[in-house]
Amino acid sequence: MNIWMLLAVLGMIFLVIFQIAKASEYVSVLKGEGKARLQSNRINAFLMLAFLIVGLAGAWWCHKKLAGETLFAQGSASVEGEKIDSMFMLTLYITGIVFLITQVLLFWFAYKYQEKEGHKAFYLPHNNKLELIWTIIPAITLTVLVVIGLRHWFKITGDAPEKSMLVEITGQQFGWTYRYPGADGVLGKKNYRMIDPQKNNGLGQDWNDKANQDDLITTNMYIVKGKPVKLVIGSKDVIHDVGLPHFRLKMDAVPGIPTTLWFTPKWTTEEMRERLNNPDFEYEIVCDQLCGASHYAMRGVIKVVTQEEFDMEMAKTKPVYYAAFPDKDPGNKSVTPVADSVGQPASTAVVAPAGAVKTKM
Amino acid sequence: MSQETLHQSQAGTLAAHVDHHDTHHGHHHHETFVTKYIFSQDHKTISKQFLITGIIWAIIGGLFSVLFRLQLGYPESTFPWLENILGRWAEGGRIKQEFYYALVTMHGTVLVFFVLTAGLSGTFSNLLIPLQIGARDMASPMLNMLSYWFFFLASIIMISSLFIQTGPFSGGWTAYPPLSALHDASPGSKLGVDLWITSMAMFVVSSLLGGLNYIATILNMRTKGMTMTRMPLTIWAFFFTAVLGVLSFPVLFSGFILLLFDRNLGTSFYLSEIYVQSTQQALPNEGGSAILYQHLFWFLGHPEVYIILLPAMGMASEILSTNARKPIFGYMAMVGSLFAIAVLAFLVWAHHMFVTGLNPFLGSVFVLLTLLIAVPSAIKVFNWLTTLWRGNIRFTPAMLFAMGFVSLFISGGLTGIFLGNSALDIHLHDTYFVIAHFHIVMGVASFFGMFAGVYHWYPKMFGRHMNSTIGYIHFWGTIICAYIIFWPMHYEGLAGMPRRYYDFSQWQSFKQFGDLNQLITVFSIISFALQLLFVFNFFYSIFKGRKVLSQNPWNSNTLEWTTPINPGHGNWEGEIPEVHRWAYDYGKDGVDHLPQTVPVGANESHH
Numbered sequence: 001m002n003i004w005m006l007l008a009v010l011g012m013i014f015l016v017i018f019q020i021a022k023a024s025e026y027v028s029v030l031k032g033e034g035k036a037r038l039q040s041n042r043i044n045a046f047l048m049l050a051f052l053i054v055g056l057a058g059a060w061w062c063h064k065k066l067a068g069e070t071l072f073a074q075g076s077a078s079v080e081g082e083k084i085d086s087m088f089m090l091t092l093y094i095t096g097i098v099f100l101i102t103q104v105l106l107f108w109f110a111y112k113y114q115e116k117e118g119h120k121a122f123y124l125p126h127n128n129k130l131e132l133i134w135t136i137i138p139a140i141t142l143t144v145l146v147v148i149g150l151r152h153w154f155k156i157t158g159d160a161p162e163k164s165m166l167v168e169i170t171g172q173q174f175g176w177t178y179r180y181p182g183a184d185g186v187l188g189k190k191n192y193r194m195i196d197p198q199k200n201n202g203l204g205q206d207w208n209d210k211a212n213q214d215d216l217i218t219t220n221m222y223i224v225k226g227k228p229v230k231l232v233i234g235s236k237d238v239i240h241d242v243g244l245p246h247f248r249l250k251m252d253a254v255p256g257i258p259t260t261l262w263f264t265p266k267w268t269t270e271e272m273r274e275r276l277n278n279p280d281f282e283y284e285i286v287c288d289q290l291c292g293a294s295h296y297a298m299r300g301v302i303k304v305v306t307q308e309e310f311d312m313e314m315a316k317t318k319p320v321y322y323a324a325f326p327d328k329d330p331g332n333k334s335v336t337p338v339a340d341s342v343g344q345p346a347s348t349a350v351v352a353p354a355g356a357v358k359t360k361m
Numbered sequence: 362m363s364q365e366t367l368h369q370s371q372a373g374t375l376a377a378h379v380d381h382h383d384t385h386h387g388h389h390h391h392e393t394f395v396t397k398y399i400f401s402q403d404h405k406t407i408s409k410q411f412l413i414t415g416i417i418w419a420i421i422g423g424l425f426s427v428l429f430r431l432q433l434g435y436p437e438s439t440f441p442w443l444e445n446i447l448g449r450w451a452e453g454g455r456i457k458q459e460f461y462y463a464l465v466t467m468h469g470t471v472l473v474f475f476v477l478t479a480g481l482s483g484t485f486s487n488l489l490i491p492l493q494i495g496a497r498d499m500a501s502p503m504l505n506m507l508s509y510w511f512f513f514l515a516s517i518i519m520i521s522s523l524f525i526q527t528g529p530f531s532g533g534w535t536a537y538p539p540l541s542a543l544h545d546a547s548p549g550s551k552l553g554v555d556l557w558i559t560s561m562a563m564f565v566v567s568s569l570l571g572g573l574n575y576i577a578t579i580l581n582m583r584t585k586g587m588t589m590t591r592m593p594l595t596i597w598a599f600f601f602t603a604v605l606g607v608l609s610f611p612v613l614f615s616g617f618i619l620l621l622f623d624r625n626l627g628t629s630f631y632l633s634e635i636y637v638q639s640t641q642q643a644l645p646n647e648g649g650s651a652i653l654y655q656h657l658f659w660f661l662g663h664p665e666v667y668i669i670l671l672p673a674m675g676m677a678s679e680i681l682s683t684n685a686r687k688p689i690f691g692y693m694a695m696v697g698s699l700f701a702i703a704v705l706a707f708l709v710w711a712h713h714m715f716v717t718g719l720n721p722f723l724g725s726v727f728v729l730l731t732l733l734i735a736v737p738s739a740i741k742v743f744n745w746l747t748t749l750w751r752g753n754i755r756f757t758p759a760m761l762f763a764m765g766f767v768s769l770f771i772s773g774g775l776t777g778i779f780l781g782n783s784a785l786d787i788h789l790h791d792t793y794f795v796i797a798h799f800h801i802v803m804g805v806a807s808f809f810g811m812f813a814g815v816y817h818w819y820p821k822m823f824g825r826h827m828n829s830t831i832g833y834i835h836f837w838g839t840i841i842c843a844y845i846i847f848w849p850m851h852y853e854g855l856a857g858m859p860r861r862y863y864d865f866s867q868w869q870s871f872k873q874f875g876d877l878n879q880l881i882t883v884f885s886i887i888s889f890a891l892q893l894l895f896v897f898n899f900f901y902s903i904f905k906g907r908k909v910l911s912q913n914p915w916n917s918n919t920l921e922w923t924t925p926i927n928p929g930h931g932n933w934e935g936e937i938p939e940v941h942r943w944a945y946d947y948g949k950d951g952v953d954h955l956p957q958t959v960p961v962g963a964n965e966s967h968h
Contacts, residue, residue, distance in 0.1 A: 025828055051837075070855035070856045095779070102742055106767055115756075122752070123950075125690070130747070134740060149728060237539065243857065251718065280869055295862070
């Protein structure tokens with residue numbers, strides 16, 4: 001609709017409301033203040049009750065409509081996330097009961113104890129016993145929630161199991177780079193001053209460190225079903241956040257301060273596609289910390305695969321060292337163009353020069 | 362001349378705290394327009410200045426949210442009129458991403474600081490502290506005036522940042538470095554940040570001047586008989602609010618100054634090992650910590666939530682009791698829980714940082730302390746409910762908003778139990794669940810407290826009534842919109858949908874909420890229109906509202922209703938009344954209300 005028309009309609013509505021309001025004010029002056037107050041009291045008290053009933057029904061309807069759209073409907077895709085789901089449900093039940101009791105009391109009292117002629121309020125300044133009860137009950141309930149919460153918290157933030165696989169994930173404006181340690185199981189040293197995308201060194205790998213020579217960089221992150229994975233998280237520029245909603249996990253990527261995160265995936269991407277009956281399903285990596293104009297497009301993809309598929313994928317990938325030094329590649333003496341993703345973050349919205357971000361428009 | 366005598370005698374009151382009341386007879390001010398309405402030192406005028414500036418900011422900040430909701434609700438559509446008003450920020454009728462983030466940032470900054478801190482606490486602390494404790498003005502009317510003008514200056518600087526070439530700051534109201542520290546990280550991180558920081562620094566000065574004044578006034582200038590435990594809960598709330606501000610704003614200030622140094626002087630407080638993509642440059646800074654800023658920021662940032670919420674709690678308590686015609690239930694527990702909240706407010710800041718790589722043990726301490734806040738909050742809710750129980754409730758617009766406040770405080774407070782528990786927070790952090798939580802509990806609830814305050818004390822401010830019918834429409838419309846807008850956002854958050862996204866269409870995981878986002882946008886526009894109705898009612902009633910005929914229109918007990926209908930500077934003609942009882946003797950011994958100035962009768966019962 002035309003904006004001016006909309007504004008005109010709005011103006012008309014305002015005018016009507018204003019006229020009604022003005023008229024009702026005159027009427028109440030004529031009727032006498034006390035009488036007018038009693039009438040508006042009756043209406044508002046009734047509306048309070050109506051709001052409670054319609055509101056609760058609305059909340060129920062909203063739940064019916066939307067609960068299936070949340071991730072809880074599909075279950076946690078990581079073993080660790082199951083604890084978070086069960087804890088969520090417990091907290092939901094407890095707070096749900098409190099919510100229901102307090103809201104019902106609030107609006108019911110509003111209706112029940114509306115001002116009536118001849119009725120007198122009950123003088124009740126305090127009652128220590130009551131107050132003690134509603135101090136202690138919340139305190140105990142919260143203690144239970146804290147104890148359960150902290151047990152899960154320490155488990156989730158504790159050390160990764162020793163047999164975990166290792167993946168490094170590095171954020172930059174606006175994409176992610178995934179690095180695998182290769183055969184030696186060690187990620188080579190990095191120095192941010194050595195970053196040079198022109199020389200296929202987007203992470204600043206120190207080529208003097210031998211451990212770097214077999215490190216692999218992939219376009220998507222590949223991890224193995226049932227095998228714990230430890231992510232070493234870093235950032236090249238501003239703070240990003242590795243958000244993994246399906247696995248119920250999240251950790252900031254902070255420049256200069258590496259962080260870690262570990263979990264055990266339960267279903268492969270293929271299995272999830274079947275479970276959800278959605279052939280386009282992907283485990284998406286969500287940037288959860290505002291990082292600049294294309295923050296919303298900083299998407300990564302995790303492919304959860306079987307061990308065999310994983311091994312094949314790794315075998316296919318050449319160490320990034322050979323991209324930086326093509327002449328040292330034993331299997332490829334003639335210089336061929338290397339995978340163009342190498343040295344640059346692999347995700348969708350990636351653009352090296354800043355101006356190019358605007359392509360989304 | 363007479364103003365000087367007023368100040369001298371106030372200094373006297375401060376120093377000796379003896380009764381100088383009878384020296385205050387008759388204030389014959391020879392005021393010009395400028396001293397009366399602009400550079401006024403009368404706390405009542407300053408309070409109106411804060412309120413009207415706050416209203417203007419609320420319209421601007423609300424409009425920002427309508428604009429970015431348009432993008433979220435209709436990501437595929439274009440609105441040519443947007444280009445007419447926003448120019449190159451909305452080329453082709455669609456808001457640009459940089460500008461979207463600038464809108465989000467400004468919406469947060471404006472609403473949190475300029476509206477719900479200055480507009481709420483600035484208005485009602487100023488209006489009610491002297492009036493309800495029985496003082497002629499603030500301890501230092503001069504500093505009080507400066508407090509407003511620093512706020513005004515902050516406003517001017519913030520507004521000016523909207524019009525610069527590179528655009529306003531766009532890194533979120535929390536301004537986390539390195540994004541806010543690196544000129545080349547985003548267009549909004551250029552001059553926009555410097556202006557933002559300067560404006561916020563002015564704002565901190567304003568806040569401190571105001572806060573120190575409120576504390577000094579409450580501690581030193583109470584009228585005879587007004588012991589601390591006879592003060593209305595509003596005053597207790599303003600007192601703790603001021604203490605929170607005075608102790609935490611300086612920390613924020615230091616955080617901002619270090620950020621300014623990092624930006625312009627080459628220091629490395631927050632910067633380490635950074636390679637800027639846009640310029641392909643490795644920066645020399647090493648050894649700083651981006652997380653340090655977050656500690657400094659949230660050391661204010663969390664108390665700030667209570668700086669916003671406590672005044673609303675205090676006013677809701679007062680209004681609920683008055684209109685239920687019953688004493689507030691558990692006065693001492695209400696004061697105690699305010700105190701507990703104020704203390705705990707300082708010990709929970711790191712719950713905003715559970716996913717920054719914080720030491721897990723440290724995190725666990727913050728979980729414990731955070732969930733502890735639920736206890737005093739629960740006490741307050743149950744006490745409000747008991748205050749209503751067996752009352753004789755009058756539904757004035759103020760009362761409706763106060764009850765709406767309680768409802769919203771419950772709804773939003775309970776979701777805090779999810780977010781404060783770190784293990785759950787890992788999943789919910791920075792999703793729409795958080796948006797829903799804090800908008801309900803801190804945003805809308807505090808707005809309801811503020812509306813309640815405006816409707817309730819409007820007769821004292823302007824000697825006229827606001828139109829109640831528009832008030833009722835305003836209340837019912839707003840509470841319905843508030844729940845429709847924010848309730849479904851919880852579900853989006855449970856789907857992991859992140860905050861601060863410009864467009865969700867390319868995400869497999871979040872694109873199912875397109876219709877819902879549209880619905881939310883429609884209701885936020887309706888809600889905005891309803892607020893304009895309130896604004897109209899507010900300004901119209903200043904000039905044309907029904908005149909207040911009775912000195913005490915709500916039959917209230919507190920001292921402000923013993924002043925003349927249109928009090929002059931100095932508030933009371935003649936002596937300041939003496940106080941003999943607490944503020945909540947409603948319905949005692951069958952008497953409807955016993956104002957604080959009524960001496961305790963011989964046969965009166967004890968409670």
